[in-house]
Every structure is written in structure tokens, then in C-alpha cells.
Amino acid sequence: MNKELKNFIYKVNTKDYRRCLFPGGNCQEKTSNAHSIQNSRIFDLLEKDKHLVGFKIVPKSKTGPYLDFDEKISKNKASTFQGLCNNHDTEIFLEIENQSLDLKNNSKQLFLFAYRAVLKEMHSVMISTLKTQSTFQKQVELGLLPKNKPSNFGIWAGGWVSNAYMMHLYKKKYDQVYLNETYKDISHDLIILESQAPTIAVNSLFSLDHITIRDDVPRVAINIFPCNESETAVLFSYLNYEASLIRDELKEIFFARPLMKRRLLSKLVLRNCENFFLAPDYFESWSNKKKELVKKYFNETIYGQDIEIESSEILLF
Numbered sequence: 653m654n655k656e657l658k659n660f661i662y663k664v665n666t667k668d669y670r671r672c673l674f675p676g677g678n679c680q681e682k683t684s685n686a687h688s689i690q691n692s693r694i695f696d697l698l699e700k701d702k703h704l705v706g707f708k709i710v711p712k713s714k715t716g717p718y719l720d721f722d723e724k725i726s727k728n729k730a731s732t733f734q735g736l737c738n739n740h741d742t743e744i745f746l747e748i749e750n751q752s753l754d755l756k757n758n759s760k761q762l763f764l765f766a767y768r769a770v771l772k773e774m775h776s777v778m779i780s781t782l783k784t785q786s787t788f789q790k791q792v793e794l795g796l797l798p799k800n801k802p803s804n805f806g807i808w809a810g811g812w813v814s815n816a817y818m819m820h821l822y823k824k825k826y827d828q829v830y831l832n833e834t835y836k837d838i839s840h841d842l843i844i845l846e847s848q849a850p851t852i853a854v855n856s857l858f859s860l861d862h863i864t865i866r867d868d869v870p871r872v873a874i875n876i877f878p879c880n881e882s883e884t885a886v887l888f889s890y891l892n893y894e895a896s897l898i899r900d901e902l903k904e905i906f907f908a909r910p911l912m913k914r915r916l917l918s919k920l921v922l923r924n925c926e927n928f929f930l931a932p933d934y935f936e937s938w939s940n941k942k943k944e945l946v947k948k949y950f951n952e953t954i955y956g957q958d959i960e961i962e963s964s965e966i967l968l969f
């Protein structure tokens with residue numbers, strides 16, 4: 653077996669997955685809650701009484717769990733993940749936390765926004781894989797599943813491991829860019845939405861599962877955040893060799909007129925992202941019909957597929 657794969661499977665099966673994702677995997681420090689979206693600067697432009705609006709999972713026995721609005725997310729907890737120790741979180745992101753942003757020229761800053769989405773996704777894939785693996789092992793232990801014969805659950809759990817391994821290889825490419833400071837290895841497309849009040853912040857990484865490139869799926873990092881009271885930045889980031897394929901998929905958004913651009917972006921976010929937060933004042937201005945429509949679209953496109961739905965009200969800007 654490939655040594656790296658073996659090592660990776662070992663890590664997945666190590667129960668306490670609270671390890672720092674700093675490149676190299678050698679950091680032994682305890683992880684702390686790291687923000688994937690900046691608390692000062694970005695959330696400050698969205699919050700009301702230190703709260704934001706997002707989604708939460710509601711368990712429902714008859715129809716299975718679904719996602720509903722969470723109107724009281726503390727801005728100090730929103731978007732956090734346990735993927736880095738305190739020192740490394742500070743060290744890596746210093747340049748976008750404390751310095752003024754120059755999104756048009758500073759390739760390191762653009763890279764750091766994308767890197768955060770990659771680290772957050774790596775952490776969440778590891779947690780899901782770990783949970784699936786533990787459930788699988790428990791069922792084998794209890795004799796509910798055969799140990800050495802394939803079972804549907806076993807195949808599903810194995811799928812998670814290979815998924816996480818591909819993500820681990822992808823993250824390593826970003827690690828190399830970080831360590832070697834070769835920020836130009838990542839391509840970006842930046843859209844500035846003008847005359848746009850702060851309504852939403854997003855930090856996410858999603859894959860285009862219907863495309864294959866070099867034995868993997870291409871991935872897109874997306875960051876959306878208000879720059880000030882009248883401008884919102886939308887930043888797409890990709891590995892250079894995946895850029896032209898991805899740009900072709902996203903071109904409808906790039907060439908759309910202002911309102912259509914916002915509609916297409918809204919649907920893209922709802923289909924592909926979980927890590928996004930809305931301004932409470934803006935959310936309160938929605939009609940009940942709009943809230944229901946957005947919730948329905950979010951729930952029914954959970955696997956990234958589009959659905960036919962009357963969509964002029966699906967707008968997050």
C-alpha cells in the first residue's frame with residue numbers, strides 16, 4: 653500500500669481528531685476555535701446585537717433531518733472550526749487579519765482567503781470520515797456487519813476515506829504554495845458588487861463532481877464578504893491547472909448583468925455552501941414566502957444539484 657495512504661488511514665482511525673492542520677502535520681498543539689470568516693472587519697459589517705443568521709440542522713424523525721434558519725448565531729462562534737492551533741492560525745492569516753486589504757494586487761492575501769476555505773473543508777471532511785468509520789467499526793464489533801465481507805455501509809464508509817484522501821492530496825498542493833510562497837500557482841477571479849449593502853459572508857470550498865481532471869474532481873474556493881457599506885467582494889479561487897475548466901463552468905455568472913449575477917451567485921451559494929452567514933437586519937426584511945423559498949431551495953439542492961423552482965426571490969444580496 654502507498655505509504656502516504658497508509659499513514660492517512662491511520663490518522664483517520666486515530667480517535668481524537670483535534671490535530672492542527674499546519675503544513676507537514678507535525679504540530680502537536682491543541683487546536684482552538686479558529687474563525688474561517690473574519691470576526692472583526694467582516695462580521696462587524698453584518699451583525700446585529702452580536703448575532704448573525706445562518707442554518708442549523710433540525711432532527712425530524714418522520715422526514716429525516718433538515719436545515720432551518722438559525723436566527724441567533726453568536727458572531728464569536730459563527731464560522732469557527734477546530735482545525736488549527738492558536739499560534740498557527742495567527743501566523744498563517746496575519747496578513748488578512750491585521751493589514752489593509754488590496755484584493756486587486758496582493759496575491760498572498762487572495763491565496764489566504766482560499767487557503768482558509770481549503771483548511772476548513774479538510775477539517776470537516778476528516779470529522780465526517782472519522783464519524784462514519786467509528787460507526788462502521790462499532791457495528792462490526794457488535795456483529796451487526798460482517799468484518800471481512802462487503803456491506804453497503806462498509807462501502808459507504810470506505811467512500812468517505814477515499815474522499816478524504818483526495819481532499820488531503822488537494823490540501824497538500826495549497827500547503828506547498830504556502831510554504832514556497834508561490835502564490836501565483838492559484839488563479840482567482842474577483843468580482844466587486846457595487847452599490848451593495850452588506851448582506852452576506854461566505855467561506856467555502858466545493859467540488860464540481862461531474863468533471864474529472866487528473867483523476868480527481870476540480871474544486872472551487874469561494875469567499876464572499878462586504879468590504880464596506882457599499883461594496884461586496886466575491887472571490888473565486890482554483891489551482892492553475894483547473895482554472896480554465898472551472899471558468900467555463902462559471903462563465904454564466906461572470907458575464908451576467910448585475911441583478912442576474914446576484915441571482916446566480918445566490919443559487920450557487922445555496923447549492924454548494926454551508927459556511928455562510930446573513931445580516932439579521934437584511935434577513936428580517938424578507939417576506940415569509942421568501943424565507944420558505946430559500947429554505948426549500950437550500951434543503952432540496954443539498955447534493956449540489958439544481959432544481960426547477962420559481963427563483964426570482966432566491967436572492968441573498
Ligand SMILES: [Zn+2]
Nearest residue numbers: 672679737740
Ligand atoms: Zn499548530
